[in-house]
Amino acid sequence: MYVAVAALSVPEENREAYKEAAEFMANWSMDHGAIEVMEAWEQDVPDGKNTDFRKAVAAPEGEKIVAGWVIWPDKQTFEKANEAMMKGEGFEAHPGEEMPFDGSRLIYGGFEPILTKGR
Incomplete structure (x- = not known):
């Protein structure tokens, strides 16, 4: 299993546009082989003393934090999908609108689980 994780901030007024892009x-x-996709809109994201989600993504006033992940069966499947994405494969049907967030402040990374419980 391989998990791609992201955190970003989205202007409150772009919630529906973000939801459409996320869909x-x-x-x-x-x-392209993902097992699960999850996107979560901020409900309770406190300001931290030293660091927090807002500081991590340099979120200005009026933006909400979004956290999400995509679970892939393995890193190879993710890499194949990522390669397809970089080539624009499957984006012909994309609405082509501007991104509803500032992608330069997006934090992302890939992780190998060391513990899973539940589901």
């Missing part, structure tokens, strides 16, 4: 990417990811 497109979730479907694209599932079509």
Whole structure:
């Protein structure tokens, strides 16, 4: 299993546009082998003393934190999908609108689970 994790901030007024973009990417990811996709909109994200989600993504006033992940069966499947994404494969049907967030402040990374419980 391989998990791609992201944190970003989205202007509050772009919530629906973000949800539509996330839906497109979730479907694209599932079509390319993802097992699960999860996107979560901020409900309770406290300001920290030293660091926090807002500081991590340099979120200005009026933006909400979004956290999400995509679970892949393995790193190879992720890498193949990532390569397809970089080539624009499957994006012909993308609405082509501007991104509803500032991608330069997106934090992401890939992780190998060391412990899982539940589901």
